[in-house]
Amino acid sequence: MTNTLLFANNIIKTFRNGEHETCVLKGINLSIPHGKMMALQGASGSGKSTLLNILGLLMRPTSGELRLLDHSLINLSDAQLSTYRNQHLGFVFQYHNLLPDFTALENVAFPAAAPTGRLTSEIKKRALLLLDKVGLSHRSHFLASQLSGGQKQRVAIARSLINNPKLVFADEPTGNLDQDSAKQVMNLLRDINQTDNTTFLISTHDNSVAANCDDIVRIVDGKIAGV
Amino acid sequence: MPFSLIVAWRYITANSLQTLLLVLGVSLSVVVFVFITALINGLSIFLTQETTSKIAHIELEPANKIASVLTNDNRFVAQPVSTLQRKQIRNWQQVIDIAQSTPGVSVISPIVDGNAFLVRGEATQPIAIQGVEPSKVDAITNISRYIIKGTAELTTGGLIIGADLADELGLLVGTPVLLKSERGPERLLPITGIFRVNLASLDKRVGFLSINVARPLFELPDGITSLGLKVDNPADAPAIAMVLQNSTQLKSTPWQEKNKSLQDATDAQGRTGNFIQGFALLAIVISIASALLLSTYRRRAEIGIMRATGISRQFVATVFILQGVFIGALGAFLGAAAGYQLCVQLASITKADGSAMLPIAPSEGSYMLVIILTIVGSALAAVLPARSASSVDPVEAIQQ
Numbered sequence: 001m002t003n004t005l006l007f008a009n010n011i012i013k014t015f016r017n018g019e020h021e022t023c024v025l026k027g028i029n030l031s032i033p034h035g036k037m038m039a040l041q042g043a044s045g046s047g048k049s050t051l052l053n054i055l056g057l058l059m060r061p062t063s064g065e066l067r068l069l070d071h072s073l074i075n076l077s078d079a080q081l082s083t084y085r086n087q088h089l090g091f092v093f094q095y096h097n098l099l100p101d102f103t104a105l106e107n108v109a110f111p112a113a114a115p116t117g118r119l120t121s122e123i124k125k126r127a128l129l130l131l132d133k134v135g136l137s138h139r140s141h142f143l144a145s146q147l148s149g150g151q152k153q154r155v156a157i158a159r160s161l162i163n164n165p166k167l168v169f170a171d172e173p174t175g176n177l178d179q180d181s182a183k184q185v186m187n188l189l190r191d192i193n194q195t196d197n198t199t200f201l202i203s204t205h206d207n208s209v210a211a212n213c214d215d216i217v218r219i220v221d222g223k224i225a226g227v
Numbered sequence: 228m229p230f231s232l233i234v235a236w237r238y239i240t241a242n243s244l245q246t247l248l249l250v251l252g253v254s255l256s257v258v259v260f261v262f263i264t265a266l267i268n269g270l271s272i273f274l275t276q277e278t279t280s281k282i283a284h285i286e287l288e289p290a291n292k293i294a295s296v297l298t299n300d301n302r303f304v305a306q307p308v309s310t311l312q313r314k315q316i317r318n319w320q321q322v323i324d325i326a327q328s329t330p331g332v333s334v335i336s337p338i339v340d341g342n343a344f345l346v347r348g349e350a351t352q353p354i355a356i357q358g359v360e361p362s363k364v365d366a367i368t369n370i371s372r373y374i375i376k377g378t379a380e381l382t383t384g385g386l387i388i389g390a391d392l393a394d395e396l397g398l399l400v401g402t403p404v405l406l407k408s409e410r411g412p413e414r415l416l417p418i419t420g421i422f423r424v425n426l427a428s429l430d431k432r433v434g435f436l437s438i439n440v441a442r443p444l445f446e447l448p449d450g451i452t453s454l455g456l457k458v459d460n461p462a463d464a465p466a467i468a469m470v471l472q473n474s475t476q477l478k479s480t481p482w483q484e485k486n487k488s489l490q491d492a493t494d495a496q497g498r499t500g501n502f503i504q505g506f507a508l509l510a511i512v513i514s515i516a517s518a519l520l521l522s523t524y525r526r527r528a529e530i531g532i533m534r535a536t537g538i539s540r541q542f543v544a545t546v547f548i549l550q551g552v553f554i555g556a557l558g559a560f561l562g563a564a565a566g567y568q569l570c571v572q573l574a575s576i577t578k579a580d581g582s583a584m585l586p587i588a589p590s591e592g593s594y595m596l597v598i599i600l601t602i603v604g605s606a607l608a609a610v611l612p613a614r615s616a617s618s619v620d621p622v623e624a625i626q627q
Contacts, residue, residue, distance in 0.1 A: 058535055058622050079539065086537020093625060097532040101241040111536040113230040159536070 004070075005166055005199050006032040006055060011064035013050055024050045025061070026222040032167065032201060037193045039210035040203040042219035049171065051219060052203050056089060056169045057081045069166065086115055090160030090168035090198075094175040098144035098152055098159075104131060105140040108158045123162075130158035134188055150181030157188060161198070170202040174209055186212050231542060235549035238522070245518070250558045252514045257562025257601055258569060260507040261592040265570045267500035269588030271493040275461065278489055281368045281424060282482055283336075283455035284464045287322060287471060289314045290478045315450030322475050326456060329474070331467045334457035336366040339438050341445040341452065345388070346405040347396045354392065354434045356406070358441020367455045370422050370435060376400045377420035381437040385419030389430035393421045408444040416440070511558070511601055512608040515551050519612035523547065523619075530616050531624020540617035547613035548606055555605020559598040566592055 013025040024047045032038060032055075042048040053059040054066070057073060066073045068088060073081065085091075098107045106119070108127040113119040131137045134154040139147060147155065153173060160168050170189065174182035186209055192198050202213060210216050218225040239246045316322060319337055326335050339358035344351050361381035365371050370387060371379040377400035379387060386406065388398065398404055398418050407413040416436075423430055442448055454477075458467050464481035472479035483490060523530065530543055570589035578584055 053622050056535075082534070082537045082539055084537070085535070089537070091535050093532070097528060097535075097625060099529050099532070101237050110533070111538065114234075114533070114538040114542045117229050117231065119230050119233065 003033045004031050005034045007067040009065040011061045014062045024222050035197045037200045037213045039213035039216045041210050046219045047222040048203050048219050057085050088166050090165035092156050092160050092170040092173045094172035100145040103141050104155045112162045130161055134158045153185055167199045231545045235546045239550050239553050249518050249554055253511050253558025254562035256507040256510045258566040260504050260597045261566025263500050263503045265592040266587050267496050268591035269586045273586035279461040283367045284458045284461050284482050285456040285468045286453055286480045287477045288453040317450045319451045325474050331458045331463050333459050334366045336363040336455045337451045338453045338455055339441040339447050339451050342409045344407045355432050356434050358436045358438040361437050373422040373424045374420050375423050379420050384440050386416040387420040387435040390421050390423040391431040410446050412444050508604050512604045515605050515608040519609050523612050523616040527624045530619045531621040534621040544613035544617040547616050548609045551605040551609025555602045559601035563594045
């Protein structure tokens with residue numbers, strides 16, 4: 001059995017604006033192994049976010065091959081990609097993107113409750129466990145809008161884990177946090193990586209964040225410059 | 228409880244002021260719908276009651292004679308049928324028996340009617356005489372209710388006439404007047420009562436006599452000219468008339484046939500009401516669609532994050548349609564209750580004579596219809612916002 005979780009082969013992404021075409025990714029080859037915590041670094045405009053969106057199945061590449069758990073994803077429908085995202089991938093964004101009118105517990109439970117159609121006691125129990133893991137079980141019934149920035153990001157991490165994903169994408173997860181909160185969040189991600197063997201791909205400008213990862217993938221002008 | 232319901236309810240309660248205004252807007256349209264429906268139906272009921280309370284619901288009279296060609300000994304012979312034969316119902320007692328046994332018939336009044344002239348001095352006025360049994364003077368038209376001078380008593384052999392006719396001839400109760408029948412006989416009769424129904428056709432041209440006084444005047448010693456019938460439900464008159472026509476072979480005319488203009492008027496009112504009801508529903512649909520469309524733009528980032536975490540387009544669309552249904556249902560029930568109260572209050576306002584200021588019928592507001600239409604309309608109004616929400620691109624929405 002291969003150790004590769006996600007495999008990208010010759011991914012090209014071109015954006016068209018009228019007559020003008022811009023090639024953002026120029027043949028990306030990348031293999032993300034199980035259980036790794038990897039950093040993705042690159043200058044602004046290097047194609048980092050586009051690559052993260054394509055690997056996270058939020059955007060389709062112009063060409064190339066993409067395999068998750070040894071299944072090709074290129075020809076899947078939007079609905080099938082949604083199901084893959086929901087069941088196998090987790091997301092943590094720079095601006096947490098919690099639902100402000102829902103409690104911390106409901107935010108964490110959302111990706112599990114919506115597809116099944118029920119907020120069951122099992123889902124609530126697991127959401128509470130995850131909130132406990134990120135140190136926020138005492139804030140489970142607070143509305144997202146009542147939490148601090150660091151707390152919101154920890155809730156977002158708990159949400160990304162609700163469906164036991166194989167791979168979590170984190171886009172500048174500490175970019176909007178103070179130094180202490182950023183350190184807490186990184187420690188938390190490392191702890192989850194080590195205890196649950198969850199794979200992380202973290203896009204960051206912060207060298208100290210990248211230094212905490214197992215590997216660093218550098219992207220320059222739409223190409224992998226080195227791992 | 229389905230999770231989509233929880234999410235939809237949370238969204239509409241999150242901004243309670245906006246939701247309240249939206250629900251009030253829907254309620255107002257529902258109130259307009261209920262008010263217009265109750266008013267138009269009330270007016271129709273009022274006009275129908277006013278009309279049917281003063282006339283026979285069904286008239287039975289001899290069928291028109293039609294000349295026919297008969298055969299005789301295998302030869303065609305043109306045999307004219309006399310059209311000079313007097314139209315009358317000779318076996319009217321048997322007809323009454325049949326009518327009495329017909330379900331739905333409540334009152335039967337034998338009538339001897341005909342045209343005549345009232346003569347006072349040099350003045351002459353035409354009058355349509357209704358000869359009725361004194362005990363049934365109120366059976367077809369409740370004349371007693373409209374008597375303004377004298378009484379509706381016919382046993383003394385007097386004449387009851389309308390107020391307009393009395394004014395034209397200067398007649399008072401007790402004044403004797405000469406009645407000349409179209410068939411020749413004439414008789415001096417005292418005026419015993421004067422009525423005002425507020426229908427010119429009655430007040431100016433109709434008079435009531437005892438049937439026994441009318442018989443010699445119109446030379447009908449045994450027969451009658453027609454039978455006037457009342458039925459329990461005036462709307463059933465056409466069906467009952469058909470039954471009676473088949474069983475008696477007499478010409479049977481329901482009141483609707485003689486009052487087509489009333490039916491046309493109520494139909495026209497109904498169509499006008501349908502337009503107003505349609506506009507009220509359109510206002511509901513537009514207000515809900517625009518509010519939810521704004522909501523999809525306001526919650527674009529949230530929808531984006533839902534889609535990013537793999538939540539289906541269908542779930543997102545369902546949440547927005549449910550919001551439309553919630554707002555529609557709340558507005559519909561609130562509006563229906565408020566509309567009913569408004570109609571009850573308006574119906575209780577009376578004029579000086581004790582009659583209602585508005586002919587509004589609070590029970591005729593079509594409440595179930597407006598509730599169903601509003602909820603269905605609200606769900607349909609939410610389709611466009613739901614489609615817009617479900618097609619949000621997660622990448623674009625998150626980057627906003």
